[in-house]
Amino acid sequence: MAKLGIIGAGHVGEIVAYTAALRGGFSHITLHDINEKRLDGVVSDLEDATRFYPHNTRFIAGDVKEVAASDMIVVCSGRIPEDAQRRKEYDNNEADVSDYIPKVMEAGFKGIFVVVTNPCDAIAYRVWKLSGMDASRTIGSGTALDTERSRTIIARMLDVSPENVESMMLGEHGDSQFLPYSQVRINHIPLDSYLKEHDLAFDEAEVEESVVYRGHRAFFGKGSTQYGIANTVNAILDAVLYDEKKTLQVSALHEGEYGVDDVYVSTPCVIGKDGIEEVIELDLTDDERKKYKDSAEIIRSYQK
Numbered sequence: 001m002a003k004l005g006i007i008g009a010g011h012v013g014e015i016v017a018y019t020a021a022l023r024g025g026f027s028h029i030t031l032h033d034i035n036e037k038r039l040d041g042v043v044s045d046l047e048d049a050t051r052f053y054p055h056n057t058r059f060i061a062g063d064v065k066e067v068a069a070s071d072m073i074v075v076c077s078g079r080i081p082e083d084a085q086r087r088k089e090y091d092n093n094e095a096d097v098s099d100y101i102p103k104v105m106e107a108g109f110k111g112i113f114v115v116v117t118n119p120c121d122a123i124a125y126r127v128w129k130l131s132g133m134d135a136s137r138t139i140g141s142g143t144a145l146d147t148e149r150s151r152t153i154i155a156r157m158l159d160v161s162p163e164n165v166e167s168m169m170l171g172e173h174g175d176s177q178f179l180p181y182s183q184v185r186i187n188h189i190p191l192d193s194y195l196k197e198h199d200l201a202f203d204e205a206e207v208e209e210s211v212v213y214r215g216h217r218a219f220f221g222k223g224s225t226q227y228g229i230a231n232t233v234n235a236i237l238d239a240v241l242y243d244e245k246k247t248l249q250v251s252a253l254h255e256g257e258y259g260v261d262d263v264y265v266s267t268p269c270v271i272g273k274d275g276i277e278e279v280i281e282l283d284l285t286d287d288e289r290k291k292y293k294d295s296a297e298i299i300r301s302y303q304k
Contacts, residue, residue, distance in 0.1 A: 001027035001055070002241055005062075005070030007100065008077030009033035009042045011224035012116060016074055017046055017059070019230040024054030025241050030062040030070060033077070064100055068107035072237060075101075075127060076116040080219075086119055086174065090302040093117050094126055101130040112275045113138045114236050116229065120173050121251045122302040125264040128253065136275040140251025142266030143169040143177055145225075145232040147249040149214045150179055153207055158200065160186060168249050169211060170266055170288075171295030177266070178295065179208050180288045239271035246271050247280065257281040258289055260296040263303075 004026040006013045010033070017029050029046075033039040043061040050056065060066060067073060077100075078093045097117065113131065115124040115138060124140030131138060146169035155162040166185035171177045181204055184191040195202050218225040239246040247268045254260040257267065257279055270278035284292065 001025070002071040003028040003030070003069065004237070005029075005067035005073040006031045007033075007067060007073060007075050007104075008117070009035070009039045010076070010078075011226055012076045012229055013074070014042045014046075015226040015230040016076065016116075016233050017042075018049075019234045020237065021046065021049070021053045021057045021059075023234055023238065024057075025238060026057060027055065028058045028060060028070075030060040030066050032062055032064060032067045036061075064103045065107040068104045068109040070109070071111045072114060072240060073104065073109065073111060074114045074116060074233060074237070075123070076233075078117040080118075087302060090119050090122055093119075093123055097123060097127055098130060101127055105131055111137070112240055114141060114233060115139065115251075116141045116233060118173070119299070119302055121264045121266070121299045124251050125253070125299075125303060128264070134275075135253035136277065138253075139236060139269075139271070139276055140173070140264050140266070141229070141233055141236065142173050142251030142264075143171065143249045144236065144266070145228050146173060146177055146211055146214075148228060148232060149211045150207065153210050153214075154184070154186075157202070157207070158186060158194075158198075164188075168268065170249070170282075171292055172299050173251065173266060174298070175212055176291075176295040176298045177212065178288070178291045179204070179211065180282065180284055182285050182288060183282060236271060240273060240275060243273035244271065245277070250276070252276045252279050254279065254296070258284070258292045258296075260293060263296050263300045265292070265296045265299060 009031045039061045043059045046059045117123045120140045128138035150167045151162045151165040169177045186194040251264045251266045268280040
């Protein structure tokens with residue numbers, strides 16, 4: 001069985017580890033955090049549920065070298081500044097990954113990174129650069145969670161199952177993300193046709209605002225997002241682990257897609273054992289393409 005490494009044992013790292021253990025795909029889960037007291041408490045708590053996991057999962061409070069022995073590493077360390085300024089958040093978290101990613105690589109890591117640390121698009125770009133590996137082996141969690149939020153919100157508004165909603169959020173995992181309504185399907189029917197057929201009203205701007213606000217709602221209400229991001233990250237891990245060739249909205253390096261180059265942005269990507277195996281360019285409207293490019297430039301601005 002595979003081994004999972006997690007850098008950052010805060011609210012997100014902890015629940016990612018727990019969800020991975022429940023899914024049963026990893027024999028060892030090694031967590032690392034600069035707060036050794038918290039790390040010890042998290043590992044102890046996770047171990048206490050060992051009998052209830054599908055397999056006898058080993059939890060390890062490890063150093064960087066032990067994390068590097070993993071097949072995949074989830075990067076979810078991070079600090080949110082008190083004023084919640086994205087630029088300051090990038091500067092703080094970029095300094096952290098610039099410290100430990102080279103150490104992980106020096107210790108012999110050859111696997112795949114899944115980057116959750118925010119701003120995750122810009123941080124994923126930095127992790128890729130620091131790793132020296134092919135960009136396909138660094139995956140940003142991007143708008144994968146935002147996409148699930150959009151499906152749930154639309155499903156609740158139209159009283160259908162989320163399984164019957166095809167929608168996605170593109171661009172930055174942040175305020176400039178957008179929902180390309182040209183791609184939305186309800187019960188396999190284009191959204192406009194579905195609304196006309198059922199004589200329904202639909203406020204597109206309200207849905208997008210609700211998706212963007214959803215993360216703030218969880219953060220300011222309980223201090224962190226956990227359940228959505230944990231399952232989203234584990235969907236990415238499973239796609240790699242089981243070579244699923246699954247299409248997910250993740251942040252990937254762009255090399256000309258949508259007229260965007262040398263920046264990590266979220267679009268549908270095929271995920272398999274080698275990481276990002278295909279970056280898909282959708283047939284967007286002119287307005288949607290402009291939003292995509294504008295969002296990419298906001299991400300790029302953090303890197304300067």
